[in-house]
Amino acid sequence: LITLELLYYGILNKPILYISDFLEKNKNDYFNILDDVRNNNDIDRWLIFFLKGIIETANKSKNTFEKVIELRMQYENKIRTLGRRAQLGQKLLILLFSYPIIDTGSVAAKLNIVFNTAKSLLNEFEKLKIIKVFSFQKTKKKQFILWDYFNLYKT
Template structure:
């Protein structure tokens, strides 16, 4: 795909997405979760060199070795991130149990939803935990007090709250890669 360049822009992005979707389609992946762009961005020069070597010399073996190293790297990172999510979940469940008293069950219910929606409003939380707006607001404020949530707007109305420690698990991976080579892959 990178070689034929069918589009004026975005050929690399589309090609890298196709890798994941092809592996998913062929049953190699149960879900399209493999994000190889991260690895290619970390090793951008080698990525381009390997592609060029396939074009110029037919070095498919070198490309496949590089590609499979990337698959292993990304799979290991995903496994580590999953482990960190499990540890965070257990730590934060215990924090909620120790600090929320009679609101523990609703706090745990909201915490579970934060893994699918790490940025919420009180109205969103209200729908998730089935409490009055005032009681939901109180619950959210308690989660802010114990530093499980952080208000991110600085406003008095229409506030949004973020589950920072969860989001950090994903942002850390991105920030580590950004220092490697800053030129985006096409």
């Protein structure tokens, strides 16, 4: 559901394991191979083509996941600089990976902290370049986005 929302707002171009991207990129081959299946019953060619698509898509996904892990480690290193607020910062980071677009009120509610503490922590994350302010046209709430995380999915 999150992926669909991110696709709707144009933040993501495609989900992580999205075979349709491979099929779109290889559209001519895709239709030619389907014709061969229909006309010549050449299912083997289709299976090989489809498995190549799965392999290519899975490799892209693996690379993306490795980059996510690396990015999370970078975030954690930045959060350590917060001193006594680092523990709360780690909780916010975990929350952001579950809710990568979030507003201050939601942070306060989900972390069970007061609004001003949530606002201050989000401001610190913004200074550390972990998040960016991001407002959808459909809402007037100030929202924050884990921007570098999203950029991993745009490539």
